[in-house]
Structures are given as structure tokens and as C-alpha cells.
Amino acid sequence: MDIVSHLNDRLLFAVPKKGRLYQQCVDLLKGADIKFNRSNRLDIALCTNLPIALVFLPAADIPRFVGEGRVSLGITGQDQVAEAGISVDEVCNLGFGSCKLQVEVPDQGQFTDPRQLIGKSIVTSFTNLATDYFRKLEAEETNGVGADEQTQSSKPLKTTIKYVGGSVEASCALGIADAVVDLVESGETMRAAGLKAIATIFETSAVLIASQHPTHKDLLELIVNRIKGVIAAGKYVLCNYNCPRSKLDSVLKITPGRRAPTISPLEEDDWVAVSSMVEKKRIAEVMDQLRNKGAEDILVFSISNCRV
Numbered sequence: 147m148d149i150v151s152h153l154n155d156r157l158l159f160a161v162p163k164k165g166r167l168y169q170q171c172v173d174l175l176k177g178a179d180i181k182f183n184r185s186n187r188l189d190i191a192l193c194t195n196l197p198i199a200l201v202f203l204p205a206a207d208i209p210r211f212v213g214e215g216r217v218s219l220g221i222t223g224q225d226q227v228a229e230a231g232i233s234v235d236e237v238c239n240l241g242f243g244s245c246k247l248q249v250e251v252p253d254q255g256q257f258t259d260p261r262q263l264i265g266k267s268i269v270t271s272f273t274n275l276a277t278d279y280f281r282k283l284e285a286e287e288t289n290g291v292g293a294d295e296q297t298q299s300s301k302p303l304k305t306t307i308k309y310v311g312g313s314v315e316a317s318c319a320l321g322i323a324d325a326v327v328d329l330v331e332s333g334e335t336m337r338a339a340g341l342k343a344i345a346t347i348f349e350t351s352a353v354l355i356a357s358q359h360p361t362h363k364d365l366l367e368l369i370v371n372r373i374k375g376v377i378a379a380g381k382y383v384l385c386n387y388n389c390p391r392s393k394l395d396s397v398l399k400i401t402p403g404r405r406a407p408t409i410s411p412l413e414e415d416d417w418v419a420v421s422s423m424v425e426k427k428r429i430a431e432v433m434d435q436l437r438n439k440g441a442e443d444i445l446v447f448s449i450s451n452c453r454v
């Protein structure tokens with residue numbers, strides 16, 4: 147099939163083609179019932195149940211395609227959006243791909259403060275964010291905190307910022323950098339390379355982004371709602387319990403719900419059943435508190451999908 151001629155009538159949705167965000171994106175699409183068959187080596191896949199075409203692109207390029215082209219939706223990291231410096235709408239945080247962009251130096255070396263790196267060589271895949279960071283640092287060193295950024299941006303940077311596309315952490319050992327600016331999640335890669343973090347430049351998670359001039363607006367809204375539903379379903383559980391009406395005020399403070407809890411009368415006089423969405427990460431603590439305040443028969447159900 148000539149895929150390209152089938153693209154005109156479809157909403158284009160950009161997804162990372164590999165790397166840290168890939169598998170969670172595929173799972174998210176599955177949860178949103180966006181079905182597709184991806185042929186070997188082809189970076190475009192037509193959805194089989196909706197007029198969408200998925201375009202598989204490097205995470206770093208997705209902000210540009212969404213911000214400037216015909217691609218209406220995309221998934222990438224907030225770090226990539228900030229680095230690209232392109233205007234897109236950040237629709238929702240997807241709750242995965244969380245890590246920090248940090249300044250890393252050799253752990254046995256002389257550097258302990260990022261200001262000591264002014265005038266040195268820094269290697270990174272995030273040259274724009276690193277340049278902004280060191281420009282601000284240099285301005286503060288010269289003029290004190292809160293220095294006029296506009297005046298400073300016209301001055302040449304004393305610190306040298308060099309680009310590499312991957313394996314950034316090898317740069318110090320290989321003699322091309324005094325320090326690196328790289329992403330850190332567990333810190334394992336950094337430690338294995340004999341580095342330590344001395345400053346955080348940016349905190350990031352994966353986000354759903356939309357073009358400011360999207361096509362297929364109704365379909366876009368449908369996809370966004372489905373994706374928000376999958377995210378909410380993963381984040382919340384449904385907590386049901388019974389309690390005497392006299393204790394309702396105090397238990398409802400523990401489970402106020404996303405909007406409001408559902409309260410139904412029980413056959414037994416002065417007892418009610420409460421049903422409420424609770425954040426999954428808080429559920430054990432919530433169950434303990436409910437029990438202490440007089441709730442009984444506390445049951446927790448996972449939510450397989452929802453619309454919020």
C-alpha cells in the first residue's frame with residue numbers, strides 16, 4: 147500500500163521511535179484502543195480503527211514536527227520541548243519518563259560547584275538548555291544574582307558547550323569534557339562512569355503535546371480524552387466502604403474523591419456505602435485512616451479504563 151497517499155485524511159500523531167519512552171508509549175496507545183500495524187523498518191503506521199497515522203520519530207525531533215508541521219499530536223519529554231524552544235501546547239503530563247537534567251563532574255575531581263565550570267568544556271545533548279544555564283551562571287558571577295539576562299545574552303559565552311548525541315557520560319573519561327550535562331534517573335549510568343551530580347538544570351516527564359494549529363480537532367479531542375482516561379485509570383483506584391452516617395463527615399475528609407464521592411444508603415438503618423477514587427500511591431494509608439475513623443468492609447478495585 148502507498149502509505150503516504152493515505153496520510154492526507156488522517157490526524158498525524160508522533161511517537162518516539164525507540165529509547166526510554168517507546169514501550170510506555172506503545173502501552174498507552176494500546177490502553178487508548180489506538181490499533182495499528184507497524185511494518186518492519188517503516189516509521190509510519192496507519193491506525194486500523196481510527197483515521198490516525200502514527201509517525202515514529204526520535205523523541206528530540208517530535209517538538210519540531212508538532213510545532214511546525216502537519217503533525218497535530220505528539221509524545222515526548224518536557225526536556226525535549228524546552229530544548230527545541232518551539233511553541234506547542236502541553237496537553238497533559240503522562241506520568242512516566244521522569245528524570246532530571248543534571249550537571250555531572252568526575253566524582254574524584256576538583257569540581258564541587260557549577261560556578262567552578264565557568265570557562266570550562268561541557269558536553270551534552272541539550273546544548274540550548276546547557277547554554278541558558280551557564281549564561282545565567284556567568285551573568286550572576288559577573289553582575290550578582292538577578293543580572294540583566296538580555297544584556298548578558300549578547301555577550302559571548304565563556305563556557306564551551308559541545309554537542310554529542312548519546313553516551314554523553316563517556317565524555318569526561320575520553321578527555322573531551324570537564325563536565326557533562328545529562329539526564330539522570332536512577333543515577334546508575336552516572337556512577338558507572340565515575341561521575342557525580344552537582345546541580346539540577348531541569349526536571350522532566352513525558353508529556354502529550356499538541357500543535358497550536360491542529361487538524362481534525364474533534365478526533366484530537368477524542369484521543370486526548372482517551373489518553374487522559376488511561377493515565378487517570380493507572381493513577382487511581384476505586385475505594386468502596388460502609389460506614390455509619392454519624393461518621394460520614396470525618397471519613398469523607400479522607401476520601402473526598404476526584405470531584406465528589408458517591409454515597410448510597412444501605413438497607414441497614416443509619417449506614418451508608420461510599421465509593422470514591424483514591425490515588426493509588428496513597429491507598430494503604432487511606433485504608434488505615436478509614437478503619438480508624440469507623441469505616442468497615444473497605445474494598446479496593448483497580449480501574450481498567452475511564453473518561454475523566
Ligand SMILES: Nc1ncnc2c1ncn2[C@@H]1O[C@H](COP(=O)(O)OP(=O)(O)OP(=O)(O)O)[C@@H](O)[C@H]1O
Nearest residue numbers: 164165166167204205223225226243244245329331
Ligand atoms: N533514564 C531515563 N529515565 C527516564 N526517562 C528518560 C531517561 N532517559 C531519557 N529519558 C526521557 O526519554 C527521552 C528520550 O531519551 P532517550 O535517551 O530514550 O532518547 P533517544 O536518544 O531517542 O534514544 P536512545 O538513547 O535509545 O538512542 C528523554 O528526552 C527524556 O525525556
Ligand SMILES: O=P(O)(O)OC[C@H]1O[C@H](OP(=O)(O)OP(=O)(O)O)[C@H](O)[C@@H]1O
Nearest residue numbers: 166312313329330331332333334335336
Ligand atoms: O540514571 P539512569 O537510570 O542510569 O539513566 C540515565 C541514562 O539514561 C539515558 O540514556 P539512555 O540509556 O537512554 O541512552 P543514551 O545515553 O544513548 O541516550 C540518559 O542519557 C542517561 O545516560
